[in-house]
Amino acid sequence: MxxxxxxxxxxxxxxxxxxxxxxxxxxxxxxxxxxxxxxxxxxxxxxxxxxxxxxxxxxxxTKAALLADVVEPLLARYDADPGTGSLRGDLLALMTAIRDNAARPEGRALIAAATTGAPELGELVRAANARTLAPFHRALARAGERGELEGLGDAEVIAHLVFHGVVMWEQAHGAPPGDVDLDRILGALLPGRG
CATH class of the missing domain: 1.10.10.60 (Homeodomain-like)
Known part of the structure; x- marks a missing residue:
């Protein structure tokens, strides 16, 4: 047998x-x-x-599945909200998290891979952007409930500008945004809410 x-x-x-x-x-x-x-x-x-x-x-x-697994712990950080109690505090905490995560090896790998334009990464890049942008929308929604958005304008546009202001800073300036730069971005988008 x-x-x-x-x-x-x-x-x-x-x-x-x-x-x-x-x-x-x-x-x-x-x-x-x-x-x-x-x-x-x-x-x-x-x-x-x-x-x-x-x-x-x-x-x-697939290679895309490998990259997705590598960056998952980094993306999981955006599932929890900072909850500082203020719009400025929440946005600053999220901006700092994006800057710091982009400096990690996983963040560098995701950014470099995303800029290749590889079609197989399309869904991963869309999902990563949506997941990273979501806490900005939640922070603005909480601020709206607290009455902090009065006179600010379009909350969705603010979320995108704050998010992309951090994401694109290094490409435009050759270095990640420092704390002063993050304050400048917020100051421009949230005037008088210092």
Whole structure:
């Protein structure tokens, strides 16, 4: 009687699985930093992580899935609201979070990948932008409930301007916005609410 062939099981969970996930995340970041998104290969990530290609493909079927997993902890930070009690305080906390997250390896990888225009990243980039912009909308909605928006104008436009003011600052100025720069952006959009 012959032994039945061993079947590969699905995605595993447990200590070894966590080690694999962390090794793949680290390898993905290293490969993104070395070769950029378009130069990353699944074989290269598997080799750098010391895992089998089948292990990699079982959990991450595409390069976009790898990048999405790498940046998920960074994006999860935008699911919680600062709740400082003031519009200015909430917006400043969110602007600081965006600036600081953009400086992290995961943030740099997402920004660099997004600027490639790779079609396979379209959905990830849209979802990341929406998820990052959502707490700005929530902060403005809370401010409206507190009566802080009186005389300010279009809250949706303010959310976009504050968000993109931080996101685009480094491209326009060659360095991330400092605390003074964040204050300047807010001052321009929230005059007299210092």
């Amino acid at each position: 012959t032994e039945p062939s061993r079947r590969t099981r699905g995605v595993q969970h447990g200590p070894r699985s966590r080690q694999v996930v962390e090794a793949v995340r680290a390898a993905t970041l290293a490969e993104l930093a070395r070769a950029g998104f378009t130069g990353v290969t699944m074989d290269g990530v598997a080799r750098a992580a010391g895992v089998n290609r089948t292990t990699l493909y079982r959990r991450w079927p």
